[in-house]
Amino acid sequence: MIEPGFALQALIGDRLAADPDITALVNPLNIRAGMIRPDQMPAIVLAPARVRFLGHAAGGQIMAEVRLLLHVWAVEDGAKAQAVAGAVMRAMMDAPEAEGFDIDAWARPELVWMRDPDPVRAHTQGVIALTAVLRWRAA
Incomplete structure (x- = not known):
């Protein structure tokens, strides 16, 4: 597996960009990783993750806690920003299906x-703050 923070960030970004409730409000090109205020809004910016390795699991696996912040940006009109955040919150209610890690x-x-x-x-x-514990087999 690639670095666990990047793996979760990519998984979340893909899930958001594929959600029709979100893409009805935010152009998928405005859902991206980064650390700066976007030029185009509304936008969702996935900040670099904070990773804490938890140790080894059975069968040569590794575990880590990953914390990820999603920044929802909109021109201040209230309703649009709240609609985007609500759609993201609903999409992130449950863990997405992952490949290459659990x-x-x-x-x-x-x-x-x-x-x-x-x-x-x-x-x-x-x-929006997300926290997950990931487990994967060491290469």
């Missing part, structure tokens, strides 16, 4: 709203 634990998503830190801009940012 998801042993999945925490329900958490959402917090923030104002854009740049006072000149009128953007809304929702941050």
Whole structure:
């Protein structure tokens, strides 16, 4: 398996981009990994994951806890940002099906709203926190 944080980030990004409730609100090209405010909105930006290795499991497997933040960006109109965040929360309610690794634990998503830190801009940012425990066989 590739690095567990990247593996989960790719899995989540693919799931979001394939969800018709989400793509009705957000262009799939605006669902991406990164660390900066997007130019095109609404958008979902998957920040780099925080990974904590938990150790070994039976049969030469490795386990890690992966924490991932999804940043939902929209021009501040309230309803659009809330609709996008609601669709993402519903899509992330249960763990996605993974290939090449197992998801042993999945925490329900958490959402917090923030104002854009740049006072000149009128953007809304929702941050959705995801936590999962991944298990995979070491190569």
